[in-house]
Amino acid sequence: MELSKNYVPNEVEARWYEHWLRKEYFNSTPDEREAYTIVIPPPNVTGVLHMGHCLNNTIQDILIRRARMQGKNACWVPGTDHASIATEAKVVGMLREKGITKSSLTRDEFMAYAWEWKDKYGGIILQQLKKMGCSLDWNRVSFTMDETYYRSVIRVFIDLYNKGWIYRGKRMINWDVKAKTALSDEEVIRKQTKQKLYYLKYLVDDGQPIGSGNIASVENGRAYVTIATVRPETIMGDTAICVHPKDERYKHLHGKRVIVPLINRSIPVITDEYVTMEFGTGALKVTPAHDMNDYQLGQKHNLQVVDIFNEDGTLNEAAEICIGQERFEARKSIIKLLEEGNHIEKTEDYTSEVGYSERTDVVVEPRLSLQWWVSMGKLSEPALKAVMEEHIRFFPPKFRNLYRNWMENIRDWCISRQLTWGHRIPAFYAPDGSFVVAENAEAALEQFTKQGSGVRLDELWQDNDVMDTWFSSWLWPFEVFKGFSDPGNKEIRYYYPTNTLVTAPEIIFFWVARMIMAGFEYMGEKPFHNVYFTGIVRDKQGRKMSKSLGNSPDLLGLIDQYGADAVRFGIMIASPAGNDILFDESSLEQGRNFNNKLWNALKLVKMWEGRKDRESSDVNRESGKITEASRLKPPNFAINWFANRLNQVRSEVNEMMEQFRLSEALKTIYSLIWDDFCSWYLEWVKPGFEQPVDAEVYEKTVAYFEELMELLHPFMPFISEEIYHLLGDHTDDLCVKQTVAPAATNKHLLEAGQLLKEVISALRDARNRNQVKPKDTIKLHIQTKRKKGYAAIENILRKQVNAESVNYTDETIAGSIVVAVEDEKFFIETEQQLDATAIKAELLKDLAHQQGFLDSVIKKLSNERFVQNAKPEVVELERKKQ
């Protein structure tokens, strides 16, 4: 068969993925084997594949494929997340294009559009994962709003409510005035923002009437207090002024009242140690309705709460002035009014962090609102313990500290969202405002009736809010196996706890921590044994990849250009667990080059296929002459050495994989293939041009190559499968080939191989330095105590350094290039004119290095305290160096 010059991935990839699917290799059902389970972190239905997914899913596929080849029942569950905010935004956008506003639709109508959108676009990302070679069990695709899943989410809500852990409370929340929704703390992005700090004068209320109209001026002679604020538009919500109790400047104000400018409301001066005396003027305006801290202060001091904003961020009647204006408009108007009234003492530029909505990028408004909350105290206890006691292991372990810190300071979780797409809160209200929590209206009515309420079914209405998306995805590891909806079923018993969760550290609190909590609460067992945290994929300059920066490469384009294996290689080669990856296309090039290297090695071996010769020996391969050395069949050394080297690396790779050192494992395999196999082994056994190849050499080489492909397969599944089949007529597939444990290795043989490599490199270096042309042959003289050992490798050595002859000598050969490796000496005799001074300089440099090394050893050994204190084996080691 004619093989193309270079490896062409696209056709190969499509063909093999199709084949694997047809053979149903990725499908799993419970059986007697050990299960190895991974649930995919469900991407948003709105998502398209990006570099983060690429990294994350490549890692999962490596783990799953490896487990599959180790005889485990590998099950990787795919699925998507309904992503309420993101999806609703998409659907609203789509409707807008059609000229439909969301408010003109009923809930059911909107949901119909949303489902239509989901069915049309929601599966794109899963299709893209196939291009990457991901071996997901496609019979198990789950969605967080599947019928039973949906019902489970509702029932979990009801259960937690009945346990008293879900409550409805008026709390200060982050409000997105554009999306008109509550945001979780995690959805608020804090950004340094330039602002102005206004110093406002509040008159002390001395019982004197304020000037006419409703704008009071600060008149000469009247006492006032100055406060600093960046939000003058909220002064109408002020219900107190607060100073530090120990602040001497304001002691005279204790117990007094002051007057809010413009609206002339009289408010008390309170004292609290919360106030920082050094900041601003040391006097703080307290606006409980519009600031998190002020709210807490207000509660502590029993202050009135005056909410001056509507839900869209415009001012309401309670503001008394500027009613209907948008908050930033109102700020301008108020400043103007304050200036007119001489209430502004001064303004300063000021930079501080302001919260912005992750979704709409508008400034978040702290707002009092009735929301649904989960009290986290009880839930977090076992979840914290499991990680601290390493029942769940984190890779890298440094994230345990982060986790503990958060879990120990955990706050209640606001789970209601003012959206339509999602799991609707199962609370039903009667016209009098009372409510019950129930699975449906009929069940709700039953409860009302039991309570003695005479409410009718048609009078009940259900809460319009939906739940935070994470309130569904925290059930993911067990509900994909129906562990909650069908407790104790065969699948959940077999697959749960899952083995490894692979995810980004960014969502350790959003998702990982909550899954652990839900797992313990509903399955009585942790959801996974290990958590592998990937890094964040950044661009070359270290910036996070984002749509707005436009630095996010088109992944499918990259797969087209380089091939999926090369992309997998490129993303994995330099990404230890937990380390951010500075993504650079050059690593994909490296992957593509590696593909080619494999391809060319295949071409070489295939060339031998028709030329194997059972009768041949090294004799006719070299020159036809029978010599003493050639009867020793030098390739035996190469064959035996590589068998050992292969086993050695396989053990190393096993160890690395156990420790989740994936990129190191890949590097090790890369080097085994490129250096040991291609650069050394193949060169050592390669017959001369158009010479036949020894049948044993051929067969062993093919076997080694197949083993290498087996080792590589989890990382680069397509090319390894392709080469495996091109190497031989296999009826099985590498994808499901069962790996046997690596054999023990022969230490001496490995050391001999290492020495041979070093000798060859040293001799080549000497040739290079002395400008001996590659084509020019040399005469090699070896001064060694181990002549016997050289017999086995002499032919390899001769070929590798282009020597026309190899002799053994006890004496120095005059006029030759001297090379020393360990305690062996080599003399290169050549026609080449030698530069004696250069050679001497080289030798002296080397001697100095050796001497320095020796000196350090002698120094150590002559140090009595070293000999006394160091471990005997260490001393022994140093003695040997001498």
Next chain:
RNA sequence: GGGAGCAUAGCUCAGCUGGUUUAGAGCAUCUGCCUUACAAGCAGAGGGUCCGCGGUUCGAACCCGUGUGCUCCCACCA
């Protein structure tokens, strides 16, 4: 403000229990090669104040202290 982490070659990273470490790898660079598998290649080479300072130790890239710089998380002062 509280917490965590990082700093090793131009770049990305190894270096696990302090001792074969006068510190390694890949990429990049340089030199020489179109050598019948591969120039997307081959053969070699150069490249380091292990962030600074102090300490512990017979011995420190590694342990301790401290300083500097960077990253992330949490909480935030109006």
